[in-house]
Amino acid sequence: MIVALAGGVGGAKLADGLYRTLPAGQLRVVVNTADDLDLFGLRICPDVDTVMYTLAGLANPETGWGIAGDTFEALAMLSRYERDVWFKVGDRDFATHIARTDRLRAGLSLTAVTSELCRALGIQAEILPMADEPIATRLLTGAGSLEFQDYFVRRHHEDLVIGVEFHGIAAARPTSAVQNAVSRAEAIIFCPSNPIVSIGPILAVPGLRDLLIQRAVPKVGVSPIVGGRALRGPADRMLGSLGHEISAYGVAKLYQGILDGFVIDEADARLAGRIESLGMHVLVTPTIMTTTGDRADLAMRVLDFCTQLRQESSSRL
Numbered sequence: 648m649i650v651a652l653a654g655g656v657g658g659a660k661l662a663d664g665l666y667r668t669l670p671a672g673q674l675r676v677v678v679n680t681a682d683d684l685d686l687f688g689l690r691i692c693p694d695v696d697t698v699m700y701t702l703a704g705l706a707n708p709e710t711g712w713g714i715a716g717d718t719f720e721a722l723a724m725l726s727r728y729e730r731d732v733w734f735k736v737g738d739r740d741f742a743t744h745i746a747r748t749d750r751l752r753a754g755l756s757l758t759a760v761t762s763e764l765c766r767a768l769g770i771q772a773e774i775l776p777m778a779d780e781p782i783a784t785r786l787l788t789g790a791g792s793l794e795f796q797d798y799f800v801r802r803h804h805e806d807l808v809i810g811v812e813f814h815g816i817a818a819a820r821p822t823s824a825v826q827n828a829v830s831r832a833e834a835i836i837f838c839p840s841n842p843i844v845s846i847g848p849i850l851a852v853p854g855l856r857d858l859l860i861q862r863a864v865p866k867v868g869v870s871p872i873v874g875g876r877a878l879r880g881p882a883d884r885m886l887g888s889l890g891h892e893i894s895a896y897g898v899a900k901l902y903q904g905i906l907d908g909f910v911i912d913e914a915d916a917r918l919a920g921r922i923e924s925l926g927m928h929v930l931v932t933p934t935i936m937t938t939t940g941d942r943a944d945l946a947m948r949v950l951d952f953c954t955q956l957r958q959e960s961s962s963r964l
């Protein structure tokens with residue numbers, strides 16, 4: 648069984664490749680929940696839903712988030728009622744949030760509700776929220792402290808980020824489902840998600856980083872930065888404004904002491920030596936996932952890399 652850590656669209660693509668490559672039931676994806684928000688009285692979990700829709704084959708291929716072919720009639724009606732509709736929730740997507748909120752209000756945990764939704768969508772992998780407690784990323788910017796989706800969607804992630812806070816994180820604990828997944832994993836893969844606001848919150852759940860460090864199995868990350876640029880979103884600018892190198896090396900350095908392998912794109916081959924000096928093995932390979940075939944190809948290469956690391960560590964014993 649393989650565990651993947653993922654945030655939004657980039658992470659969901661590799662999770663999908665792993666899902667299509669591994670035997671049914673052999674993938675558990677631990678997903679960031681610090682982007683979650685309450686809107687129109689509903690609980691919305693964008694990263695959980697992005698992974699869920701992607702694995703179910705429902706995701707909108709143009710945006711990577713939301714549902715393919717969704718309509719926006721409910722949002723248009725809300726606009727007539729003069730409600731602010733900057734966060735584009737489609738009609739079918741609304742149904743997910745209604746079902747989730749209904750079950751949360753009935754007393755189920757986010758983990759249990761997510762499991763119900765995944766089962767209903769026929770997903771044969773476990774999608775595990777990183778925690779059941781509500782956690783909310785806030786970005787400290789020149790325009791003040793902003794809620795994550797306010798920064799990301801409403802303000803088009805244009806503000807310079809000078810600090811990041813995960814509100815509620817101190818009270819959070821790894822769920823028993825996440826603990827169980829990590830303790831049974833044969834390999835752990837950090838998907839190419841934003842290391843600061845997607846993987847960062849997962850590692851900040853008290854106790855989770857140590858659980859990962861303690862596991863003596865291959866732990867491999869895939870860089871979301873290629874040629875000094877984020878494949879999507881603000882990861883490159885965020886790394887820079889927070890004082891990190893804007894490169895695959897800058898990402899690897901954030902994972903130093905946790906990962907033993909790092910996958911970088913051929914465009915970044917010259918960084919391999921520096922990343923190895925962080926104590927990681929490096930795989931240089933094409934990492935850009937344009938087609939669904941690319942997802943499975945990358946997943947296979949990452950899994951082969953894990954097997955190679957496992958063989959090397961057992962031959963050293």
Ligand code: FO1
Pocket residue numbers: 654655656682691692693694696697712713733734735736737740796799800845
């Ligand atoms: N991203 C956008 O850029 N604009 C949107 O209007 C938007 C709406 C939205 C609705 C539901 C959902 O699950 C995701 C949505 N996203 C939207 C994506 C989301 O804001 C980000 O991809 C993640 O939070 C970052 O990982």
